[in-house]
Every structure is written in C-alpha cells, then in structure tokens.
Amino acid sequence: RRAPLIALLAATMVFTLGDGSVQVLLSPHLQAQGAADAVIGPIIAGYSAAALCFRFVTGAVYSADRIRWLVAGGCVLQSAAFVAIANAADPLLLGMLAAVNGIGFAVASTGGLAALMELRQGANAGVVMAWYTGCIGIGYAAAGFAGGLAGDLLGLSGAITALGVIPLLAALGFAGALRANPSASAATERVVDPSRAAPSRPRGWWS
Numbered sequence: 001r002r003a004p005l006i007a008l009l010a011a012t013m014v015f016t017l018g019d020g021s022v023q024v025l026l027s028p029h030l031q032a033q034g035a036a037d038a039v040i041g042p043i044i045a046g047y048s049a050a051a052l053c054f055r056f057v058t059g060a061v062y063s064a065d066r067i068r069w070l071v072a073g074g075c076v077l078q079s080a081a082f083v084a085i086a087n088a089a090d091p092l093l094l095g096m097l098a099a100v101n102g103i104g105f106a107v108a109s110t111g112g113l114a115a116l117m118e119l120r121q122g123a124n125a126g127v128v129m130a131w132y133t134g135c136i137g138i139g140y141a142a143a144g145f146a147g148g149l150a151g152d153l154l155g156l157s158g159a160i161t162a163l164g165v166i167p168l169l170a171a172l173g174f175a176g177a178l179r180a181n182p183s184a185s186a187a188t189e190r191v192v193d194p195s196r197a198a199p200s201r202p203r204g205w206w207s
Helices: 002-032 037-061 067-086 091-119 125-154 156-163 165-177 184-189
Strands: none
Touching: 002 037, 002 067, 002 091, 002 125, 002 156, 002 165, 037 067, 037 091, 067 091, 067 156, 067 165, 091 125, 091 165, 125 156, 156 165
C-alpha cells in the first residue's frame, strides 16, 4: 500500500526539482539569447499565466481513469519544452515555449495532488496536502543548487537540455505509482448496506 504513495511523493520531488532548476536558468538564458529586459518579464509571466489557466482545465477534465495519462503527459510536455527552450532564440517563440512549459507543469502538479487524494481516500485531507506541498518545497529548495551547478558545468543551453531528462523520470514514477490508482467507485463497493456501516473516522497517513 505504501509503495505507490512513496513513489508518487518521490516523483513529485523529482518533478519540481527539474522545474525549479530551469526557472533558475531561464532568465540568464533569455539574456544570453539577446532578449531585452522588458521582454524577459512577460516571458516569465507567460509561464505563470499558462500554468494558472491549465490548473482549472486539469480540474475540469480530471477523472480517476485518465489521471495517470494526464500526469505523465504533463511531465513529457514539460520535458519537450525544456529541450525546445534550450535551442530557441526568437523571443516570441521563447514566450510560447515558456507557456507550454507552464501548461505541462500545471497538468502534472495539479493532477498529482488529485491522484494523491485518490490514493489516500479516507485520510485527513489536510495531512495529505501538507505532505504533497512539503515534497514540492523540497524539490524547489534543491533546485537552486542543482540548477546553478548544472549551469556552471554544462552552460545554460546544455543544462536546460540535460534537465529535460528529469520530467521523464518523474513521468515513469507517476505512471508506476498510479497504475493501481483506485477510483472513487472502489471506495463505495466496500459498503454493501450503508445503513449497517459502522461510523468511520479519517485514516492515518500510513494506515
């Protein structure tokens, strides 16, 4: 029971490590490509705006049956965006790719939280979200070091390209963790006669 949970949380840390590392490198990369300071801000904002919009989209299309493909697909989309950003120079194209990057992140991160809630049906929702956001925080905390080190060793474009592997690793972790993801109907099948069901309380995190 705990293996899918641990795999999902680990994939979340890996995923945010990659995203945060690229965010560290993105502004210097844009400067190296000749983007003006006045252009860099809107490109970065495009990432955030696209991510915000697609959080709502992910919630609208979410279902337990398709969540594995949504989360893994978001990771793959972000990986492709990393590689494309590393090899692009036109500011308009870079802005579009930054938006694609935001879409991939929003789909994977929003879907990952929904998947975690599915895996822990009956557990305290606050505790579940605290663990999830804590893992995101760990990923971002490590990203500052990882992104800077990768940039020093590989150069900006080389580092962003290499970081494209990280969302793919996260996609494998998410797909494995969610292979046996229970649907909402699975919880109801355990109670044949609701009138005879014993009162229940939220499960502990590991139970």
